[in-house]
Amino acid sequence: MGNDATIPLNRRRFVALSGTGLAATVVGTEFQTQTAHAAFTSDPFQLGSATGDPTTDSVVLWTRLAPNPTAADAGMTGQPSQINVGWRLARTYEDVRDNVNTLYSGTVIARSDQHWSVHVDVKTATGGGPLQPGTQYWYVFSIPDTSYRTWIGSTRTAPSATADVQVNFAVISCQSAATDTAANNGTSYWHGYDHLQDNPVDFMVQLGDNIYREGHVNTVPPRYCASLADYRQRWGWYLSRAALQRCRRSYPTYSVIDDHEVANDFNGAEIPNNYGTGSAGDTALNQLNWGLQAYWENMPVRGPAPVAPTGSDKKRMSIEKSSLQWGRHLNLVLWDCRQDRTDPDTATNPTMLGAAQVSRTISTIQNSTSTWTVIGTTSPLSTYWAAIGSDGQPVPAGRANWNAYPVERERITGALRARLDQHNGFNPVIISGDVHCPFASKVVQRTDPADRSFVATEFCGPSMSSYSGVNWTSRLNANPAIFAWMGLRDDTSGRSPQPQPLKGYLRCAANGSTFYSNYLVTHQTNVATGTVTSQWRSRTAVGTIGAVGY
Template sequence: MTQIPSPTDELRVAARRIDRRRFLTVTGAAAAVAFAANLPNTAHAAPAADGSALESDPFTLGVASGDPLPDSVVLWTRLAPLPLEPDGGLPAEPVEIAWEVARDAGFTRPVASGTEVAHPEFAHSVHVEVAGLAPATTYHYRFTTGPWSSTTGRTRTAPAPGALPAAVRFGLVSCQRYDQGFYTAYRHLAAEPELDAVLHLGDYLYEYAVDATAGVRGTPVPAHLNRETRTLEDYRTRYALYHSDPDLQAAHAAHPFIVTWDDHEVDNNYAGAVSEQGDPVEEFLVRRAAAYRAYWENMPLRAPQLPEGPDLRLHRRLHYGRLAQLDILDTRQYRDDQAHGDGWQVPGEEAADPARTLLGAEQERWLADGWRASEAVWNVVPQQVTVARRRDRLTGPWPLSMDAWDGYPAARERLWAAAEEAGVENLVVCTGDVHVHYAFDLKADWDDPDSRTVGVELVTSSITSGGDGAERPANWEALTGANPHLRFYDGRRGYVVVTLDADEARAEYRVVDRVTTPDADVATAATFTTTAGEPGLRPA
């Protein structure tokens, strides 16, 4: 991949050099919180309490696991007896938590245990990286403190590095605005059998204010949630609201999650250090630091993802034996600002600038290097925004989404060139963001339907965002007519189940017909396959 200097990369380097005193001068106490030391001062901290004094259940936010390796998983929980209070209902003191891992849900076959300290600096969250596990194995885990026990979670390690498993199965989810619907799709996802992991593709929460009745849910929530998230306290309480949902908790307890973010975890359509409203860079980076800190605190992420101020390295690589390599991307933190604004616009010279980047130079290089070294049958790329070209009308001139890869065509061409140079034959891009189900063939030349198919893109609909959807949205005829590489389009809510084996990839598009009531059934709207060595989607 040819490397082009990125103005966004230069801005980020400059931002890292901004003196902390300047942040304090500009934004006061908020900066002091956002740029607090990344690790608690354990040398002078009070001894951790054992939890015996807690008068109510501190495990109100459930449990989670994530980022499976062949010999390890990370386990997560966060103590919060009063989850929607700014302090979670706990004093600013460390609390000791015990954890256990076993081969069975009854914990009669234990394999590992230990203790971890939940520090108030991390909102009493813990991230336990359990090592010494067997590959491709299902485990159960739980936490305890004082007289209190968490729910039991199920997790699974990745296959051994040289193994070629018969199959691996992933769930794809995205976009779960709390006040726009019930998480019924998560209840059904929790019941999906034999998922190796769930890939969360962004918009885990939304920064917008939540009104007194939590929108369509009709349940009272505290008044301090009725504002847009800007401070560390705001983001922490918003995650607590989302984690309090029993269906989301069930999905986390049932399957390990592999997460990446999009924009709403910070600010709608932000680009690098540029906010939606064009706030001063110093102020926005303080907000971004708070959002990134809260993201790490509330996700099952490992220590390398611990943020440093306004930076968090989220792109990372996981392997499922020789069957699948997962290159998890971050299309928000390093991108250039959107061209012509962040909506749908007819592309001009600004969008066509070959220097523009969505991933940043370092991440582009990292991805190209990973593809060159890959020995996997399938190269899977979990990321955020639509890669395929999307025209929304039958005749030109055609506006395109400036927030998606359509707004960064030179970056997309470098992506294709890197895949070709590395000899990637079986490329599967997994995408969220758009609140609809799509299935795309990815073409070398969008204007020639007969051109080479580079790979396939599986786009999952939202869990709730957008409210009740429709099987055929109003623009169905235009999108299906204007984009011959679009193989499937459905506007209902749901998720996708992807099964990979040595011969084919199979995508099953699950849908619920409504999210404004909590009792919707799930159905499979369509199933597509692509054959190893013969990229292109076919109805199953």
């Protein structure tokens, strides 16, 4: 796919992926004296490490202590409520491996009330400082005065806003870990991560459904998550996958939530602010608070843990990414489609984003100077219908997508139309997920099926593994704006009565002339040795809407 199709694995990146260098021992002399003594009898870094939210001068480093991640207590029973964790960052892999020429280092406290998770914002952390734009760094976590440490990881900062560089990134969503079928204990294999770990990118974009709250006999725990402990255990089970860990420790991540991190199809604004409104309200409030807390504990995100405002029991956290600049050619917006969302059937003026987020998005559309302005949404912005009815009119595909929010949608698409009409080098692209079906389409301004006023090109990524039992053939026939449909395969695993779309991830690249997309997919998520192949590659030239396969 363009210039990134054959990116070689350089030696340092290969070493980070393969994990060599573990035998080196941290002696603890760089770290502050340990005041909370943990007595680990096995490696507490079973969940590895990760980085996220890179800027031009900082990045967030993450790890979580969990000797037994899939156990109800993560193997932490009897440990202190506060444990010192050392971190170190350098400019080369060898400097981290050999414990020389450290750029920054420090000690941070892992606390039991945050499930012993650690978030280090390098620029502002004690012992840290500013980083250089567009630079690769290497890092490691350790337990001071022990030999326990993470694999050496790599990360990178965003290039300066004037840097003329191509950006390469992966788009991922909807990674159910298991179904309730008997074969292979229902395991859903994430072959997309197997492919991604060997084909480097600058960063990953995670568009939600990192985990699924829903549970059954094949999940850990074997039930729907019904407590904070359940959500934490579910995250530990998900993050135990080796290929996912390799990708997280090698590429920084920008992420948002969708619904399944909390509860299916939840509307955040409809959840009561305080306990005591009744059983349903209290349950929804618990699910939101637990889901947000567990998401924060397990993702490399910038900002404090979720907190309830004064007078409220309802937690909030910073999820939206309003304008992420990656060099001259990419301005990335990632929407929070859940915390301020209202019910489209009952709200007077239903909203998916909330007024403030819509205003920030429109401001970015009006003022972006990047070659490509890319908006990430957990639900496709394209008009997306389920089927054509007997009256010849399209049938809505549920109430969870943008068709159910036409007024707010047209504020955004109207802003896209107005900016395009200025003819000043504005090139909008939408990336999305959620529907478990990879496609490419032209986004129309209005939800009217006859509308042909195109305002953006959309690339909806495949689910990493999640299934759906809908009639995909009917959906294809109902959506004429979809110009590339990534194929259906008969499901042979017994998991679905319907032919299933292909699974995997979307790979994108952008430079001063072209936006590239590459759908890397498989139909073998039910077996351990699936093969990922390129189903469709495309180019979108500046000044055009749509894409041309190649």
